[in-house]
Amino acid sequence: MSTSAHIKYPTKVEVVSSFIWKCLIASNKKSNSLLTHIVNLRKRAAPALPENILGNLIWLSSAKNNNTAKSDVVLSDLVNQVRRSILRIDDCFVKRLRGDEGCSLMRKSLKEIGDFCSKGANHYGFSSWCKFGFYDIDFGFGKPIWIPITPINHDLYHTRGALLEEIESLVHRHPSKLSMETFSAQNKGYHAETTVVTYCRNKKDCDDRSKLKILLSFGQHGRELITTELALRILSILSEEEFLSSAYPLNLNNTLDRLVIKIVPMENVNGRKLVEAGDLCERRNGRGVDLNRNWSVDWGKKEKDYDPYEENPGSAPFSEPETQIMRKICASFEPHVWVNVHSGMEASILLLVCLAAALFMPYDHKNTTPEGLPSQRMRLMLEKLNRFQLNDRCLVGSGGGSVGYLAHGTATDYMYDIARVPMSFTFEIYGDSTASSRDCFKMFNPTDITTFNRVLNDWSATFFTLFSLGGVQMKELHPNATASGFEKWVSIDDYLNGYLMERKSRYGKKMEVLELGMQEIRTYFRLFLLSSVLLMFMFCSRISKSGRQIVSAISL
Template sequence: MSAAYPRLLLCLLTLALALAGVAAGKISAPRTPISRDIYHSSDSLLREIKALVARHSSKLSMDTIKTSNKGYSAELFVVTFNHVKERMDNGSKVHILLSFGQHGRELITSEVALRLLYVLTEKPKIAGVDISSFEKLLENLVIKVVPMENMNGRKRVEEGELCDRRNGRGVDLNRNWSVDWGKKEKDYDPYEENPGIAPFSEPEAQIMRELSRSFKPHIWVNVHSGMEALFMPYDHKNTTPNGASAHSMRSVLENLNRRHFQDSCLVGSGGGSVGYLAHGTTTDYMYDIAKVPMPFTFEIYGDEKASSDDCFKMFNPVDKKTFDRVVNKWCMAFLILFEEGLRNLRDAQIVSQGTLENWVPIGGDIVEINVERKSSIRERRKLEGLDLGMQELRTYFRLFLLSTFLLMFMFCARISKNRNRDSGNLFDP
C-alpha cells in the first residue's frame, strides 16, 4: 500500500499544476497571424514608397538616416512632402512631422502612412470623397513622414514575435525620451516598457530628436494603435497643460472628433484617458522641451474583444473591409487635422496670416458615414473595472489552488509517515 502514495502525490501535483495553469491563463487562445495578403512587409512597403517618391520628385523627397550606439544600429527613412516648392520659401510654410510604426506590432499605422502619401500626390478622392478643395492648403505645408520609426522592431514582429512593441534590443522607444524618464508605476512591465539605460540611449530616439530640432515642427503626431483616441499632453501625469496653447490643442482635437468621428474618440491627455501613466514619451518631450505648439498622439484602431495574447488582432484589422475603412478614415482625419491646426495656429498668431491667405477650407460637412460609435466613457470605465475585478478573482483563485495543494500534500505526507511507522512497528523484534 505504501508504494501507491508516491503515485498519488504525483497525480495530485500534476492536477494542481494543470489547474494553476488554467487559472493563470497560460493555456492561451490561438494567435491570429499577420494577414500577409492585406499588409505590406516592411521591405515591400519601403519599395512602394521609394517608387512613389521617384514618380513625384517635384513634391516628394526621401532621406535615409543611420546611427548606432554601443553596437546597435538603426536606420530611418524620412519622406518630405513640399507642394509647389518654387512658389514659397520653406521658412514661411507650416511644418508638420508625423511618425508611424514606433511600436513594431502596430502594422496598421505604417499602412496609413503609405496611403497618406498617395493621397498627397495621386489620389483625388478618399472613399469617394473629393478632396480637391484641399489643394490650396497643401501649398502652405511642409510635411515630413516617418513611415516606420521602429524598423528593427518591425522585423522582429514579421519573424513571429507578434506581441513585441520594442526596438531591436528590447527598448520601448516611447519610454526612451527625457521628460520624466525612468519612473516606474506600480504596474510597470519591464518587458513592455523598458525605458533603456538612459534617455536617448536608442539610435531611433536620437534620430527623431535631431529631426525635431532641425525641422522645428508646428504640429507633431505620434501614430499608434490599440484603441481609438485623440490625445494631447501629458502622458506622464493625469493633467493637460494650462494656458492658451492647451486650449488650442483641445479645440483642434474636439473639432476633429466632432466633424469626422462623430464624437466617438476619446479626447484629452494620454495620462488622464488611457488609465495608466507613461513616462519618457515622445509627445511629452515635443511639448515640454522641443516647444512644438501642437503635439498629439493618435490611436487609430483597437479590437477590444481580442485576447491579450492575440496581439496582431488586438492592434490591427484582420479583414480587408475593416482595413480599408480604417486607412481611409484616418487619412481623411489627417487632412482635417491640417485644416483645424492651421486655423488655430493662425488665430494664435504662431503663423502669419499671409501664410494662409490662399487657403480654401474643406467643407464642414465632410464626415465619415456609417462610423460605428464607440461605447461611452462611462461604459468603457465600467468594463475596465470589471476587467480589474476579474484579475483580482483570478489571483485569489490561484492562491486558493496553491494553498489547497499544499494542504493536500501535507495531509498525504502525514498519512504516508503514519503508515510507514505502523509498518515498522509490525516487523520490530
C-alpha cells in the same frame, strides 16, 4: 502511424513536428538537418515542480537527420528520433542540470547543436502550446473551446521591405512633390535606420518660413502594422495616386500649398523585423527598449503597474539610435505640428465605454493638460476632428488623464515641453477589445478587409482635416509668427547627448556626418562648468575680503 512497428502511440506534437520536418528536408538542397523542441522541465523533475512556478524552466531536445537521401526519409523514423530526443530529458537530466555540473552540461548540449549546424546542417526549431494551460483557465463562464492566434494577413499588410520599396517608388514617380532621405545612427554596436519622406507641393517654396510644418511618425511600436499602412495611404493621397473617399469632401488645393510635411513611415524598423519573424506581441526596438519611454521628459520613473518587459526605458534618455534620429529630425525641421500614431487602444481602459480609438494631447506623464490658450486650442481642434470625421468614436484629452495609467519618457511630452512644438498629439487609430491579450496581431490591427479599409479611409480624412485646421489654429495663436520665431530651449544634455549620426540621401550619397560627444564628453563638460563656477566664486570672495581690508585702513 499508430500501428507503425517503429513507435507505438505517437503524440500529436511528435507527428506534426516530424511531418513538417520531413517536408522541410524534401524541399531543401541539404540533407543534414537538426530539429530542436522546447521541453518543459517542471514535470520532468523528481519530484515534479509546481506548474505555476515562475521562470523559463525549459530546455532544448535535439534530433538529427544525418546524410539520409531525401527519398529514403521515412516519417516514422523521424517520429522515433523526435520521441527519443525528448525522452532523454528525464528526471536524471534535470537533476544533473540542478547540480554542480549544470553549467558544463548546458554548454556541452549547446556546443553539440552549434557544431552540427556549423557543418552546413539546417536547424529547425519547434515549440508546442498544447499543454500550456490555456484551455484550463476558467473565469466563471466556462473553459475556452479554442485559443486562436491570428497571423499577419499578408493579403492586407505589406512586409517592411515591400512597404518601404513602394514608398521609394512613389517618391521616384513624383520627384516634384516628394523627396526621401535615410538617417542612421548607432550606439554600442546597435544600428538603426529611419526613412523620412518630405512632401512640399512646390519644391521652390519649401524653405518659405511662413509654411506650416508638420511631422508625423508611424510604426514606433513594431506590432502596430496598421499605422505604417496609414502612412503609405497618406503619401499616396498627397501624390494624387489615391484620393479621399467622396464621403470626405475636402478642398485640399489651397491647404497643401501652405504645408511642408515630413512623414516617418516606420520609426521602429528593427522591432518590425522581430514581429515579422513571429514575435507578434513585440513593441520594443531591436534590443528590447520601448522607444516611447526613451525620451527625456520624466524619463525612467516607474509606476506601480510598471511592466519591465513592455516599458523598458533604456539605460538613459536617448540611449537608442531611433530616438536620437527622431530628436535630430525635430531639431532641424522645427515643426508646428507633431503627431505620433499608434494602435491597440483597449476598451477596458476607457471606463468600460466601447471606444477603440483616441485623440490625445499632452501630458502622458501626469493626468493634466497644459494650461493656457494653446492647450484650449489643441483640445478644440481634437474635438472638431472627433465630431466631424470620426463620429465621436474617440476619447479626447490628455494621455495620462484618459487611459488610466501614466507614461513617462514619451515622445509627445518631449515635443511639447522641450522641442516647443505648439501642437503635439498622439493618435490611437484602432484597437480590438475582444481580442485575447496574447492575440496581439488581432488586438492591434484590423484583420478583415472591410475594417482595414474603413480605418484607412477614416483616418486619412482625419489627417487631411488636421492639415487644414492646423494652419487656422497657428494663425490664431501666433498671427505674426514664423517657424523660427518660436522659442527653442535646448538643455546641455540634449545638445551633447548622442552618438555617431549619419544622414544620407535616397541615392546613398553621404550628406552630413555629425559626431556628437559621448557620455564622457558630457560628464567632462559638466565638471568644467562646475569648476568654473567654483573658481569664479573663490575669486569673487578674495576680492571681497581684500576690499574690506583696504577700506578699514583709511582714516576718516
